[in-house]
Amino acid sequence: MRYRHLFGPVPSRRLGVSLGVDLIPLKTCTLNCIYCECGETNNCTLERKEYILLDEVYEELNDYLEKKPGLDYITFSGSGEPTLHSGIGKVVKFLKKKYPSYKLCLLTNSTLLNKKSVREEIRPIDLIVPSLDAATEGCFQSLNRPNPGLKCKDLIEGLIKLRHEYEGEIRLEIFIAPGLNDMPEELTALKSALERIKPDRVQLGTLDRPGTEEWLEPADYHTMQGIAVYLGNAEIIDIFKPGPKISSFDDSCSRQIYETLKRRPCTIADLKALLNLRPAEIQKYINHLLAQGKIEIDHQERGSFLKIKKSHGGRA
Ligand code: SF4
Numbered sequence: 001m002r003y004r005h006l007f008g009p010v011p012s013r014r015l016g017v018s019l020g021v022d023l024i025p026l027k028t029c030t031l032n033c034i035y036c037e038c039g040e041t042n043n044c045t046l047e048r049k050e051y052i053l054l055d056e057v058y059e060e061l062n063d064y065l066e067k068k069p070g071l072d073y074i075t076f077s078g079s080g081e082p083t084l085h086s087g088i089g090k091v092v093k094f095l096k097k098k099y100p101s102y103k104l105c106l107l108t109n110s111t112l113l114n115k116k117s118v119r120e121e122i123r124p125i126d127l128i129v130p131s132l133d134a135a136t137e138g139c140f141q142s143l144n145r146p147n148p149g150l151k152c153k154d155l156i157e158g159l160i161k162l163r164h165e166y167e168g169e170i171r172l173e174i175f176i177a178p179g180l181n182d183m184p185e186e187l188t189a190l191k192s193a194l195e196r197i198k199p200d201r202v203q204l205g206t207l208d209r210p211g212t213e214e215w216l217e218p219a220d221y222h223t224m225q226g227i228a229v230y231l232g233n234a235e236i237i238d239i240f241k242p243g244p245k246i247s248s249f250d251d252s253c254s255r256q257i258y259e260t261l262k263r264r265p266c267t268i269a270d271l272k273a274l275l276n277l278r279p280a281e282i283q284k285y286i287n288h289l290l291a292q293g294k295i296e297i298d299h300q301e302r303g304s305f306l307k308i309k310k311s312h313g314g315r316a
Helices: 054-065 088-098 116-122 137-144 152-165 184-197 221-231 251-263 268-275 279-291
Strands: 006-012 016-021 073-076 104-108 127-130 169-175 201-205 295-300 303-308
Touching: 006 054, 006 279, 016 054, 054 088, 073 088, 088 104, 088 116, 116 152, 127 152, 137 152, 152 169, 152 184, 169 184, 184 221, 201 221, 251 279, 251 303, 268 279, 268 303, 279 295
Parallel strands: 016 073, 073 104, 104 127, 127 169, 169 201
Antiparallel strands: 006 016, 295 303
16 A cells, blocks of 8 residues: 555654654645745644545554554654644544554644643643744744744643643754854743743754755754753754664665665755655655765755765765
């Protein structure tokens, strides 16, 4: 069966072996983050609805999970904000009832957590990884470029409510964007928000792949370390450490991407057009090749190009 709503599983440093479930069409989201790996949000909405048919998701999950694959997590993530799908709670219930041995994870941008119905629907999930990149309205607007109906303070309130009601692990992620949220006033606001939210863990990330905006640069490791200490024992996601090896990782996709890059450097959009793979799927294989040290990103004025490293026979 060719899956349209499942991707991977791929090795992930954060989640081990994780099967992705994508409930949202590309690119539908409540935000339009400058660093988004899926490109510009062309449907920036707050409307919750059945964006894709649940029966299709159930059919694919049954087909995949009946083979009893070894997975660390089944993760709701992908081409947009998963909680925009009005049926996410039904998929959670379906998985918990039919495949109770698998742990569930949700990657969310936190924008809909202020809604009680959303918090109820995601409550049975084992691990929630929400993001919070800004704690001031100005920074939220410039970094996350939200739907006009969203306010930063409501997002923080939603996270606080989640913490009160939810008993599983909350692993909060912050994307550090130099010049936007690494200044003292922004970090002070983030720190006080974290003190109110009380997540179990805080993880810091920065740009490690082409984002929506070409001008965005990654934060350097020294800055990240300083921020981690200031925020109080935050962890830095080690973007270049190889993830776990898994037998179900589709080597042929990885090889196809590698062979394509051997011929010429490409952007993610080029690879998507050439290989007919979904951006979220391409991104996973690219992350794996980056982690293996086989390819690198060359940021140019015309865009961010992926190319074979010189040490692996790539051109200078
Ligand atoms: S990074 Fe996540 S939250 Fe931000 S626009 Fe992309 S999909 Fe939406």
